[in-house]
Amino acid sequence: MIAATAVAALLHRWTGSDDVTFGCPVANRPEGPGGDVVGPCMNTVVLRSRVDETTTMGDLLAAMSETVLDALNHRQAPFEDVVDQLRPPRRPGVTPYADVFMTVEPASAGRPRLGDLELAPVELAQRGSGYEAKVGLGVLFREVDGTLRGTLAHRGDRVLADDARQMARLLGRLLDRLPDALGEPLRTIDLVDAEERETLVRFERGPAPAPPTTVPELLGRRLRAAPDSIALLTGRGALTCRELEAGAAAVAAALRPWPARPIPSSASTWAGARTWSWPCSGPGPPAAPSARSTPPIPWSGSTSCSATWAPGR
Numbered sequence: 001m002i003a004a005t006a007v008a009a010l011l012h013r014w015t016g017s018d019d020v021t022f023g024c025p026v027a028n029r030p031e032g033p034g035g036d037v038v039g040p041c042m043n044t045v046v047l048r049s050r051v052d053e054t055t056t057m058g059d060l061l062a063a064m065s066e067t068v069l070d071a072l073n074h075r076q077a078p079f080e081d082v083v084d085q086l087r088p089p090r091r092p093g094v095t096p097y098a099d100v101f102m103t104v105e106p107a108s109a110g111r112p113r114l115g116d117l118e119l120a121p122v123e124l125a126q127r128g129s130g131y132e133a134k135v136g137l138g139v140l141f142r143e144v145d146g147t148l149r150g151t152l153a154h155r156g157d158r159v160l161a162d163d164a165r166q167m168a169r170l171l172g173r174l175l176d177r178l179p180d181a182l183g184e185p186l187r188t189i190d191l192v193d194a195e196e197r198e199t200l201v202r203f204e205r206g207p208a209p210a211p212p213t214t215v216p217e218l219l220g221r222r223l224r225a226a227p228d229s230i231a232l233l234t235g236r237g238a239l240t241c242r243e244l245e246a247g248a249a250a251v252a253a254a255l256r257p258w259p260a261r262p263i264p265s266s267a268s269t270w271a272g273a274r275t276w277s278w279p280c281s282g283p284g285p286p287a288a289p290s291a292r293s294t295p296p297i298p299w300s301g302s303t304s305c306s307a308t309w310a311p312g313r
Contacts, residue, residue: 001065003141003148006174007102008049008064009057009186014167021048023098023135024068026075038114044079045071046097051186058182093157099136107143137164139171148175169193 004024011020029041047067051060079098088096095101112119136158140151150171154164173191181189192200223231227242239247 001061001068002175002178003104004047004068004102005057005061005064006171006178007100007139008047009060009174009189010167010171011100012049012051012186013170013191018052019048019050020100021046021097022100022102023047023079023095024071024102024104026072028075043075043077044098045075046079046082047071047102053185053187055186056183057178057186057189060186061178061182095135099158101135101138103138103140105140105142107146137167150175 007022008020011022012018023044024047025042026045027041028043029037047064049060049064049067083096086096090096111121136155138153140153142149142151150168152164152168152171154161159167170191173193174189177189177191223241223245227245228240230238231241231244232239
């Protein structure tokens with residue numbers, strides 16, 4: 001019951017789901033004829049766990065105890081018949097209801113015998129690409145010398161290796177904290193160690209502040225770092241940062257001899273001022289138009305300069 005409670009708590013916390021299921025193998029050797037057949041007689045039962053915001057670890061332990069006992073009472077029901085009756089959505093490579101599998105091996109009183117033969121267990125190499133897990137996540141609990149040891153196996157296409165290692169650590173912490181955390185809500189029980197807490201604090205603090213600067217300074221650094229990168233796309237092609245800076249310098253040089261205040265639109269009127277345009281490569285701005293002249297001087301070159309004049313000034 002404790003192992004099932006820890007696995008259920010892990011799945012709830014990891015997935016954020018209030019309703020999770022996982023499979024568990026049970027011995028199902030028939031009584032009477034066929035009961036002495038050689039080999040394992042096994043079936044898979046499904047353990048379901050449902051929680052809400054108020055569920056404590058003690059509530060989860062009590063619920064999982066009832067669930068395990070109920071599953072054992074119905075261990076004769078073949079798993080495949082349960083799936084056929086419920087008809088869940090199927091996906092290739094995913095075992096319905098039992099893609100997470102928990103196995104518990106109790107302590108053995110000694111090696112079993114078969115007549116005059118003594119049977120010895122063979123450990124499976126559950127690591128590396130040569131091992132192919134049958135389910136997405138498998139958790140094995142084994143009692144060794146009075147200590148409960150756990151092994152977590154995973155399929156690389158379902159669970160990342162770093163996530164599997166983190167789940168193994170969280171599962172160990174849940175088992176360690178369970179006796180003293182029965183009154184704590186499942187959703188808020190603290191499972192973070194000191195090193196992880198320091199990492200989270202660093203994330204909250206953010207990086208060291210950059211020295212004070214301005215937008216023009218940042219833009220200037222960018223231009224100097226990548227002068228040949230694309231800065232502007234127009235209908236006639238692309239301008240690099242170097243070309244844009246050179247064009248801006250040319251505009252500034254052309255405007256410098258004539259005090260002017262540029263206006264965003266060359267055809268607009270703002271506060272009684274008018275704007276006209278001329279080629280930057282030309283001899284300079286034309287004479288200021290009369291107060292009755294309204295349209296700007298048309299020009300179709302690739303670069304233009306603008307200046308502002310106020311009538312009557």
